[in-house]
Amino acid sequence: MNGKKFLNLPAERCDPETARYLILPVPYEGTVCFLNGTIKGPEAVLAVSDQMEHFDEELLIDFTRRGIATLPPIPPADTPEEEFDRIYATVKHYDFFRTGRFPIILGGEHSVTPPVVRAAAEIYEDLSVLQFDAHADLRDSYTGGRYSHASAMRRVLDWTPHLVQAGVRSFSEEEYRDYHEQIFRILTPKMITENLHGSLERILYGLTENVYITIDVDVFDPSLAPGTGTPEPGGLNWQQVTGILRKVCATKKIVGADLVETAPLGGRNVITEFLAARLIAKIITYTS
Numbered sequence: 001m002n003g004k005k006f007l008n009l010p011a012e013r014c015d016p017e018t019a020r021y022l023i024l025p026v027p028y029e030g031t032v033c034f035l036n037g038t039i040k041g042p043e044a045v046l047a048v049s050d051q052m053e054h055f056d057e058e059l060l061i062d063f064t065r066r067g068i069a070t071l072p073p074i075p076p077a078d079t080p081e082e083e084f085d086r087i088y089a090t091v092k093h094y095d096f097f098r099t100g101r102f103p104i105i106l107g108g109e110h111s112v113t114p115p116v117v118r119a120a121a122e123i124y125e126d127l128s129v130l131q132f133d134a135h136a137d138l139r140d141s142y143t144g145g146r147y148s149h150a151s152a153m154r155r156v157l158d159w160t161p162h163l164v165q166a167g168v169r170s171f172s173e174e175e176y177r178d179y180h181e182q183i184f185r186i187l188t189p190k191m192i193t194e195n196l197h198g199s200l201e202r203i204l205y206g207l208t209e210n211v212y213i214t215i216d217v218d219v220f221d222p223s224l225a226p227g228t229g230t231p232e233p234g235g236l237n238w239q240q241v242t243g244i245l246r247k248v249c250a251t252k253k254i255v256g257a258d259l260v261e262t263a264p265l266g267g268r269n270v271i272t273e274f275l276a277a278r279l280i281a282k283i284i285t286y287t288s
């Protein structure tokens, strides 16, 4: 990783001791089953980030003003179980949630999310999770076992029952059957496109006061984010995702976030990395 940082900030704006926002790179892809490369995601996102303006064009603020530090990456573990333990221990070590600092976990595959949610749920009893994803990820196990990326949200449900899924358009019959009582908490791209206002109401209704946000870049239409492990057609667009984020961040207390499954295509196609970096900037802007 050779110490790449988010943005090229002056020292006083990227000091881990004082920054409100702490970016934690987790280059892990232990259970990927289709296109690989997400292990290179964090470094690629950080590498393009200094091409961005520090001024947000919507809210008209310098989103770096409260400080954004990039922490050392977590070295990948050999097994999904070890990786879970390693991420959980690191989050506990930094104690983000008790100290009121805002972690942004930069994956890596989606299995990096459950240990962070576990640590957050220990501090916030009513924690809910807002997931942006093409996939439900609710299988109890998959190739790679119970800690597979395809079981990420099933493992999240081990720590909180409050889960809202936006942009989901791919799930198995079993996932649908097992969780059919919760299907009203899935907002498909079709629902969001046909009725954004109604979808926002349902999203807010399903969330508690304290919210953790997890974003799989495959929630976007693959034409907008082609560099990902499992591109699914018919995804959300930039205005839809940022519109939902803006409303949720203005209404709830967001305690942290992650952005996962960026898998760089290489060469000159940095569309996905750039979108990911901009999305991190938006999360910071909306929660500043």
Ligand SMILES: [Mn+2]
Pocket (backbone or CB within 6 Å): 133, 134, 135, 216, 218, 219, 230, 261
């Ligand atoms: Mn996904």
